[in-house]
Amino acid sequence: MTASDDPQMIRRAAMDLLARREHSHAELERKLARRFGDSELIAAALVQLADENLQSDERYAQSFARQRIQRGYGPLRLRQEMRQKGLDEAEVSRALASLDVDWQAVAAEVYHKKFGDAEPQDLKDKSRRLRFMQYRGFSSEQFSHLME
Numbered sequence: 001m002t003a004s005d006d007p008q009m010i011r012r013a014a015m016d017l018l019a020r021r022e023h024s025h026a027e028l029e030r031k032l033a034r035r036f037g038d039s040e041l042i043a044a045a046l047v048q049l050a051d052e053n054l055q056s057d058e059r060y061a062q063s064f065a066r067q068r069i070q071r072g073y074g075p076l077r078l079r080q081e082m083r084q085k086g087l088d089e090a091e092v093s094r095a096l097a098s099l100d101v102d103w104q105a106v107a108a109e110v111y112h113k114k115f116g117d118a119e120p121q122d123l124k125d126k127s128r129r130l131r132f133m134q135y136r137g138f139s140s141e142q143f144s145h146l147m148e
Helices: 007-020 025-035 039-051 057-070 075-084 089-098 103-115 123-135 140-147
Strands: none
Touching (some): 103 123, 103 140
16 A cells, blocks of 8 residues: 555545635545545545535535625625535525625625725726626626616
């Protein structure tokens, strides 16, 4: 048995990653696969960690969403990023629903932080503001009232 085949080393590496921050199942699998070759042992270790509630996609999704909301990102961007992190749509929806967020208030805060209270000067400026808010992940219903 080589060092890369040792289930205890795989578990220890996964625990080290989880000690720093929450990780999704898919993230841990990807990171461990770079270091250890045996995907069956990795999968078994991750199932055991999930059974022991040391790794939870639900906890990860909520933590990730809270962190990104604090940075000024909207629900559309959150959905996209969480899917890229390997979370399924049901988990993403549950995480966003569990957070009691007023998206219009978050959009207003982001908008005013970036642009202040000044109204758009012309169509070009209004388009630039629109693109910024869409890039941040807000729908037009959440921020269009700010540009009037």
